[in-house]
Amino acid sequence: MLLRPGTSGSPVAVVNARFGVAGSSWTASTTTAVQALQSGAGIPVSGVLDVATWRALLGAVTPPPTSPLGVVDAESAAYRSLSVRGWAFDPESTGPIQVRVTVDGVVTTVTANQSRPDVGAAFPGAGSAHGFGLTVAAVPGTHAVCVTAVNVGAGSDTSLGCQDVVVAASPMGHLDAITATAYGVTLSGWVTDPDTMAAASVRILVDGIVRGSASATGSRPDVALAYPGAPVGTGYAAAVDTGPGPHLVCVVGVNVGAGSDVTLGCTQVRVTGRQVSAVATLGSSRAR
Known part of the structure; x- marks a missing residue:
């Protein structure tokens, strides 16, 4: 049950961290540090980390x-x-x-x-x-x-x-997609707040101004799989009028209880006032 030159892995990483040596492999610096510890602790100096040296390293008080x-x-x-x-x-x-x-x-x-x-x-x-x-x-x-x-x-x-x-107490979630429509945008994603089993909600900001909100009541099996214990309904979807032109659209998860509101995503869209001009898919639509 020894650690010595040539060994690596979690136990060696712990030893190295105690000595301020990087990595999870035994190095010459590890050997030098072990020898110094043994000398100072009155342990036979071998450069090998045996049980007695291990206990000295962890600062144990003369345990059996x-x-x-x-x-x-x-x-x-x-x-x-x-x-x-x-x-x-x-x-x-x-x-x-x-x-x-x-x-x-x-x-x-x-x-x-x-x-x-x-x-x-x-x-x-x-x-x-x-x-x-x-x-x-x-x-x-x-x-x-x-x-x-x-x-x-x-x-x-x-x-x-x-x-x-x-x-964590703050909401978690994702803005999955935004689609520009003739005079605004539709968007969807998921959100949940660890402080409550009730449906969480989001605020929708257009150019920094709140222009809408939505409750997360839609079924999202991927969220339930990724976060066991989350409410059944975590999906949200909404349509917001923005007027024509370029706009920055952000979705914010509204906090309940401890924690604070969390921005779930922002994206730039252009609304022409005449037809669909863009579809933005923001990362995976699955919970992550």
């Missing part, structure tokens, strides 16, 4: 050498949810261990049994099935997330750290 090792690779937020992923194993076992994820005091236990070839390569004696991942529902706002690797046998549980994760 049989306690779990692990790293939280990422804690992130999405629509009304947050996710945690990483890896953990116990030196006393090649089997998977349990990991406790605590969100605002509520504990969820997951098994660290997902494939992590990088961990297996870095710690050959441990095996590769030590990854974990969890996604939990979370209302908009700031949430305290802590992760603990549960000990097996001798030793004690290992804290993998705590971090605040912010779940």
